[in-house]
Amino acid sequence: MKAKTAKVMEIPEEEKRLDKQLCFAVYATAHAFTRAYKPILDKVGLTYPQYLVMLVLWEKAELPVKTIGEQLDLDSGTLSPLLKRLEQNGLIKRTRDSRDERQVIVSLTPKGQAMRAEINTIMSSIGEAIGCTLEEMGAMREMLTRLRGNLNASL
Amino acid sequence: MKAKTAKVMEIPEEEKRLDKQLCFAVYATAHAFTRAYKPILDKVGLTYPQYLVMLVLWEKAELPVKTIGEQLDLDSGTLSPLLKRLEQNGLIKRTRDSRDERQVIVSLTPKGQAMRAEINTIMSSIGEAIGCTLEEMGAMREMLTRLRGNLNASL
DNA sequence: CAAAATTCACTTGCGTACAATTTAATTGCG
DNA sequence: CGCAATTAAATTGTACGCAAGTGAATTTTG
Numbered sequence: 001m002k003a004k005t006a007k008v009m010e011i012p013e014e015e016k017r018l019d020k021q022l023c024f025a026v027y028a029t030a031h032a033f034t035r036a037y038k039p040i041l042d043k044v045g046l047t048y049p050q051y052l053v054m055l056v057l058w059e060k061a062e063l064p065v066k067t068i069g070e071q072l073d074l075d076s077g078t079l080s081p082l083l084k085r086l087e088q089n090g091l092i093k094r095t096r097d098s099r100d101e102r103q104v105i106v107s108l109t110p111k112g113q114a115m116r117a118e119i120n121t122i123m124s125s126i127g128e129a130i131g132c133t134l135e136e137m138g139a140m141r142e143m144l145t146r147l148r149g150n151l152n153a154s155l
Numbered sequence: 156m157k158a159k160t161a162k163v164m165e166i167p168e169e170e171k172r173l174d175k176q177l178c179f180a181v182y183a184t185a186h187a188f189t190r191a192y193k194p195i196l197d198k199v200g201l202t203y204p205q206y207l208v209m210l211v212l213w214e215k216a217e218l219p220v221k222t223i224g225e226q227l228d229l230d231s232g233t234l235s236p237l238l239k240r241l242e243q244n245g246l247i248k249r250t251r252d253s254r255d256e257r258q259v260i261v262s263l264t265p266k267g268q269a270m271r272a273e274i275n276t277i278m279s280s281i282g283e284a285i286g287c288t289l290e291e292m293g294a295m296r297e298m299l300t301r302l303r304g305n306l307n308a309s310l
Numbered sequence: 311c312a313a314a315a316t317t318c319a320c321t322t323g324c325g326t327a328c329a330a331t332t333t334a335a336t337t338g339c340g
Numbered sequence: 341c342g343c344a345a346t347t348a349a350a351t352t353g354t355a356c357g358c359a360a361g362t363g364a365a366t367t368t369t370g
Contacts (some may be wrong), residue, residue, distance in 0.1 A: 008279045016274055018210045018226060022285065022292050023188045025299040027207070028228050030185035031357075032176045032306040039310075049326060050181070055173045065349065071173060073183050076349050076369095078327050085325080102335045102348040119171055124163045129309035130177065132302060137177050140302070143295050144180040147287060151187040154284035155194075186327075193328095204356060224330065231319050233357050240355080257318040257365045316367070327356080337346070 026144075036129045037122075044118050050086055051122075053079075057092065058116045062107040064097065091115065176259075181299070191284045192277075199273050205241055206277075212247065213271045217262040219252065246270065 018024055034048045041051055049072075056071050057063065069079055083106060086092045091112035097103040130137065167248050173179055189203045196206055204227075212218065224234055238261060241247045246267035252258040285292065 008276050011278050013215060013276050016210070016278070017214060018207065019300075020296070022296050022299075023192070024210075024227075025296045025303070026181060026185045026188055026206060027203075029299045029303045029306070030181045031228060032303045033167070033181055034357085036190070036306040036309055037178070047325065048178075048182075052173065055171070055176070055179075059172060066347090073186060074326090075328065077329075077351080080350050082326070089250065100336070100348085104349065120166050121163050123166050123171070124176065124220070127194045129306055130302065131305035131309070132298075136298065140295070140298050141175070141177050143287075143291065144177075144184045145174075147295070148184045148187045148299065150286035151184070151191040151284055154191055189327085202355065221317090229356095230358065232321080232359075235320055237356075255318085259319065278345070312370095314367100317365080319362105321345095321362075321366095322360085324359090325357090327354100329354090330352085332351070333344075333349090334350105335347080338343085339359100 039125060040122055040125045044115060044122075045089060049074075049078075049082060053082065053086065054091070054112070054115065055105065057112065058119070061113065062105055064103045064105055066103065068106060086112075088123050159235060191281060195277055195280045200244060200279075204229075204233075204237060208237065208241065209246070209267070209270065212261065212263050212267065213274070216268065217260055219258045219260055221258065223261060241267075 014020065037048045037051065041048060046054065052072055053068060056068050065076060065079055065083065069075055072079075083092065083094065085093055090109055093107050093109055094104050095107070097105050132140075169175065190201045192206065196203060200208065206237070207227055208223060209217065211223050220231060220234055224230055227234075238247065238249065242249055245264055248262050248264055250260050252260050287295070
């Protein structure tokens with residue numbers, strides 16, 4: 001039975017530069033997105049991760065914490081305090097599921113529902129900042145989604 | 156004098172879904188990268204952002220904090236404590252620039268230099284996890300870099 | 311040249327991320 | 341049924357990110 005033969009190839013020096021790293025391109029773009037969203041989301045009092053949670057809830061107004069975590073790829077260690085802040089801001093409500101008391105059901109308050117009206121403004125603003133064609137955006141999104149699948153599969 | 160006419164277009168419902176958001180594709184892929192790097196970088200005792208700083212220093216062994224921040228798009232609020240940890244781990248040294256006492260010059264220690272030998276292993280491992288062709292990687296990197304430029308320009 | 315403005319790094323405070331642990335509830339299995 | 345394994349959420353501890361503010365050094369300007 002052969003042990004794991006880690007094929008360690010010699011990488012050309014050129015390829016070792018920071019600006020040649022795909023990981024860094026993704027990392028830095030993620031931060032750029034957060035910064036671009038900030039002035040827009042400040043107006044409605046949301047952080048970017050909180051906005052993502054709201055996006056999930058605007059699709060389905062009532063979900064257990066676990067499902068939200070699956071969709072955003074976040075664990076309860078991140079979501080618990082974040083949801084607590086959304087609750088304090090009056091956007092969501094948290095209730096134990098009577099069918100399974102382990103679960104906490106997150107649901108939108110009227111205020112949280114009403115905020116959905118801001119989607120058009122938010123997405124239009126960010127769309128302008130992105131400055132790509134819809135085709136490019138779609139292509140990038142698909143490539144990234146596949147890449148993410150590969151990375152997750154490698155674990 | 157007309158005020159800024161924000162063209163707020165009506166966004167189709169379909170486009171409002173989380174999984175149609177380019178920003179989320181980037182955000183989630185960035186996390187996937189961090190997770191994929193973790194088992195690899197744990198072996199050498201680095202976090203992913205610390206690894207990025209080391210990449211910069213492996214290109215040029217002596218740089219002011221400001222330059223590192225410019226290359227990584229991070230401010231001193233993030234770098235100061237991170238560099239302190241790298242220093243505590245014996246990988247870098249920090250000295251005030253005698254020409255300009257405001258600046259702190261970060262330089263690699265012998266231990267930090269020696270760690271450069273791990274690049275091949277690290278990049279080969281992650282390259283396998285990425286599971287894309289070199290062409291795809293290059294295309295994605297270029298698109299993301301342009302996107303990042305657009306987002307930064309919008310501020 | 312001296313006061314004002316700027317620059318650089320550090321610190322503080324808040325909000326993620328995530329590993330690891332804890333607590334409570336439910337499931338599975340003998 | 342009864343107890344061990346599993347599951348869900350919260351908590352704890354560490355490490356980013358970043359805004360805002362501090363303090364020291366340098367540059368700009370009147």
